[in-house]
Amino acid sequence: MSGNSEWRGSVELGALLDAARKKLESNWLRVGGNITVDLSDAPELWRLCSAISRSNSSLHSRARSTRLDLERFDAWLSHPLNGGLGLIDTLTSQAPLQDKKRIAADKAQVRADALDRARDVLGGGTDREWIEHWIASLLNQDGTLGGRVAVDALEVATKVLAMLPVDGMSLTELAELACGDTKALSAGGAPKLVLDALSLRENVPRPVDPVGIRALW
Incomplete structure (x- = not known):
């Protein structure tokens, strides 16, 4: 087995570690499966892969790429x-690993929860049609909350819509009453979401x- 002194700091080992990092970060940080190695990335990469795989080095020297377990x-x-x-500890010692699958799953859950809260908050009214049309306008084809809709903006818009209609109240007063923040409707995506909903409710x-x-407000 080749000693690490030969490969420590080498471009060959660096190329393998970079490829392994990408694989692990897209695979729940699970050490399993294969990575495809472009043997042209470093002059002696075929030899390192051969040492790790304990395979025929002549095959690697002629190949353009190989798969490494x-x-x-x-x-x-x-x-x-x-x-x-091990692989996890080696990569972590260089830079923290990001579990991109877990991060994406957590974000998706946050967005799903926000959508459920919007349905719950607005679900008590008798006029459901405009609510369903509004919520449908926020969704992707697969029924998930569209990426253009910010979770914070949706929560603000939902709280405001649940308060309407009100008379003789400014937007800052409405924002404070609904959200406890006078500036909740002064910027961001919430005002647009509310206006979209109101236009559906009023059918204009x-x-x-x-x-x-x-006038619509």
Whole structure:
């Protein structure tokens, strides 16, 4: 087994670690499966892959690419001659690993929860049609909350819509009553979401001029 002193700091080992990081970060940080290695990335990459895989080096020297088993790579790195740290620990020592699958799943759950809260908050009224049309306008084809809709803006808009209609109240007063923040309707996506909902409720085109916007509010 090749000693780590030969490969430590080499472009060859760096290329394998970079490829392994991408694989792990897109695979729940699971050490499993294979990575495809472009052998042109470094002059002796075929030799390192051959040492790790314990395969025929002449095959690697002629090949343009090869597949490297991550469990074998993990075992190779864990050997005392090669540093004694497994793949996860080796990569973490360079820079923190990001579990991109978990991050994406958590974000998706946050958006799903926000959508459920919007339905719950607005679900008590007798006039459901405009609510369903409004919510449908926020969704992707798969029924998830569209990426253009910010979770915070949706929550503000939902709280405001639940308070309407009110008479003789400014937007700052409405924002404070609904959200506890006088500036909740002064910027961001919430005002647009509310106007979209109101135009559906009143069955009128969404206004774009200041006069029409004030009238709809």
